Amino acid sequence: MPLGDSLVAAVSAAAHLPDDKVRCLLALLGTYPLSIPLLVLHPRRTVRPDGSLSPAPAWATTLKYIYIVVVATVLTAFCFPDPHDWIHLLAGALAMYGIMAIGATLNLGKTWVWTVWAAAMLHMSYSHLARQWADYASYKFDHTAPQMVMVLKLTALAWSVYDHSVLAKNPTAPLTPRQRAMAVPLPTPLEFLAYIFYFGGLFVGPAFDLRSFQRFITGDAYLDTPINQAALAKKKETPGAQVRIRPPHPWLAMLQCVATSALFMALTVLLADRFAFSRLSTPAYLDGPITIAVLASRFARLQISGFAARTQYYAIWKLAEGACIVAGLGFNGTDAQGHAQWNQVTNVRIWALETASSFKGIIDNWNMGTSTWLKECVYLRLTPPGTRPTFLTTMVTYTTSAFWHGFYPGYYLTFASGALITTAARGLRRAFRARVLATKSTPLYVAYTFAGWVMSQGILNYVVAPFMVLSLADSIAIWKANYFLGHICVLTAIAVASIAAPKKAPSSTAAASKKASEPASFLNDGTTVPQLNLDLNNLPASPAQSRSGSGSPRRRRARRASLEASAEQPTDAAASKWPSPPASPTKKGPVEIPAAAVASTTM
Numbered sequence: 001m002p003l004g005d006s007l008v009a010a011v012s013a014a015a016h017l018p019d020d021k022v023r024c025l026l027a028l029l030g031t032y033p034l035s036i037p038l039l040v041l042h043p044r045r046t047v048r049p050d051g052s053l054s055p056a057p058a059w060a061t062t063l064k065y066i067y068i069v070v071v072a073t074v075l076t077a078f079c080f081p082d083p084h085d086w087i088h089l090l091a092g093a094l095a096m097y098g099i100m101a102i103g104a105t106l107n108l109g110k111t112w113v114w115t116v117w118a119a120a121m122l123h124m125s126y127s128h129l130a131r132q133w134a135d136y137a138s139y140k141f142d143h144t145a146p147q148m149v150m151v152l153k154l155t156a157l158a159w160s161v162y163d164h165s166v167l168a169k170n171p172t173a174p175l176t177p178r179q180r181a182m183a184v185p186l187p188t189p190l191e192f193l194a195y196i197f198y199f200g201g202l203f204v205g206p207a208f209d210l211r212s213f214q215r216f217i218t219g220d221a222y223l224d225t226p227i228n229q230a231a232l233a234k235k236k237e238t239p240g241a242q243v244r245i246r247p248p249h250p251w252l253a254m255l256q257c258v259a260t261s262a263l264f265m266a267l268t269v270l271l272a273d274r275f276a277f278s279r280l281s282t283p284a285y286l287d288g289p290i291t292i293a294v295l296a297s298r299f300a301r302l303q304i305s306g307f308a309a310r311t312q313y314y315a316i317w318k319l320a321e322g323a324c325i326v327a328g329l330g331f332n333g334t335d336a337q338g339h340a341q342w343n344q345v346t347n348v349r350i351w352a353l354e355t356a357s358s359f360k361g362i363i364d365n366w367n368m369g370t371s372t373w374l375k376e377c378v379y380l381r382l383t384p385p386g387t388r389p390t391f392l393t394t395m396v397t398y399t400t401s402a403f404w405h406g407f408y409p410g411y412y413l414t415f416a417s418g419a420l421i422t423t424a425a426r427g428l429r430r431a432f433r434a435r436v437l438a439t440k441s442t443p444l445y446v447a448y449t450f451a452g453w454v455m456s457q458g459i460l461n462y463v464v465a466p467f468m469v470l471s472l473a474d475s476i477a478i479w480k481a482n483y484f485l486g487h488i489c490v491l492t493a494i495a496v497a498s499i500a501a502p503k504k505a506p507s508s509t510a511a512a513s514k515k516a517s518e519p520a521s522f523l524n525d526g527t528t529v530p531q532l533n534l535d536l537n538n539l540p541a542s543p544a545q546s547r548s549g550s551g552s553p554r555r556r557r558a559r560r561a562s563l564e565a566s567a568e569q570p571t572d573a574a575a576s577k578w579p580s581p582p583a584s585p586t587k588k589g590p591v592e593i594p595a596a597a598v599a600s601t602t603m
Helices: 005-015 019-040 058-079 083-106 111-134 144-169 177-182 189-196 210-218 226-235 251-272 277-281 292-327 350-354 359-365 368-379 391-405 409-439 442-463 465-469 472-481 485-500 509-517 543-548 553-568 572-576 595-602
Strands: 044-046 242-244 520-522 528-530
Touching: 005 019, 019 058, 019 292, 058 083, 058 189, 058 210, 083 111, 083 144, 083 189, 111 144, 111 391, 144 177, 144 189, 144 210, 144 368, 144 391, 177 210, 189 210, 226 242, 251 292, 277 292, 277 465, 277 472, 292 442, 292 465, 350 359, 359 368, 359 409, 359 442, 368 391, 391 409, 409 442, 409 465, 409 472, 409 485, 442 465, 442 485, 465 472
Parallel strands: none
Antiparallel strands: 044 242, 520 528
């Protein structure tokens, strides 16, 4: 008899939920009490003669790894009664570890990293296709969900191990700061299994990197908190003294996640079925006379269905995040006031997403673990250092995301359209944002932001319809019923952005030289004043000096004094002749960047 059958049957009957969903929900709830030992088990550590702490005892980390593997085994057996499911997970993970061990030991370069990528993705693809063949368009919870999370971890770990080998050979290798920080040597088999099968993020995520997991297990993540720094300061002058690492209290952050999850579970019950995307492929939605009112009504219904579909993701992701916070994995340092921050494994920022005024803001706050993986392990890996990403890079990234989700046609319609939307949004931002900010008009900025919110949210709920209905025929039918309004708007936006794009700065050597010789600085009010950025110790030699050496000391002193006087006393006439600053500062003559430009790149 499968583990917990009687309990599952009772809860399923009471909640009117299928058994597979009940097992997943109960497994997630079970991770809360099972995570507490990981929070409290931090043995004392010794103060070294230099005032630092000794590493966490090996027995403590090993005990935690064993505990994680045992608990993950029990929960997996409960969640997936069919041995076929958990055998897939274990066999796939061990095979990937074998490839990593061989590749890292034999120093095969990137070959073994791409082999891990190919093997992990192909194994997951087999699972997707087998499920799609056996139970088309089903949302049954099986091993494909944790396998998708495992692919994120396995491929990210492969890159981290590779980066570590690169840095071992060349400490100045062109890696990003994050790639350097996340680089790790090949973990032991026990550490690997504990990382891959960590029960708090096993079933629905979140995914995280091995370096963060190691700091969580050893307690090093909490060393910089005020309470631990104070304890260390008291015993810093006493080598051999014992200090116990104390993690911050996670209870308030955990309760916030649980309350948020409960709220969206209630909304899922109220909205998910009534406004499901599947109801949009029925004659009640697709048929009828075409008028402006009908078209507006259909598009509005898309918006409601989009929000209703997101509620179930909000509920389950917040529940999983709370389980990680209970264990201490969610800790992400302290703020300026010393308050603990618990957003290390946040997978969705609900308010930021629902109020985002740009498509980038939506992407940055939705399924953040996957977004980070796509950026760090696909987007940046396909963009050589010192180069700019291309449209092809964007398209490959979206295609990888669709491939990772599965092989339903709806996925590819959504992500291919997403690449176009990203291009359109980037072009509109480049064409209009700086101009809006330059006006310093609050009403105009508010209108610009509101328009961005309406367009971003509207296009989001339009473009995800195929992702939810899955089939090609239903996807096209829903878009057709809305006269492909979203795609028309996106293509129009791309055309408008290309026309309205600001002109590029001249790239000729003469123009660059002229800009370099006419620097300017910016005041807070946007006015421009002349500024001579002169390095008086590296002045160019005059023709005469070139012929006869550097000239006499007296001549050099006189020339320097003349230039200093001219720099300190610019005339009004000269000031009126200074041009506007160049679009991008050249290497010659430093230029200060206006605050408005900084804001436009970060908002």
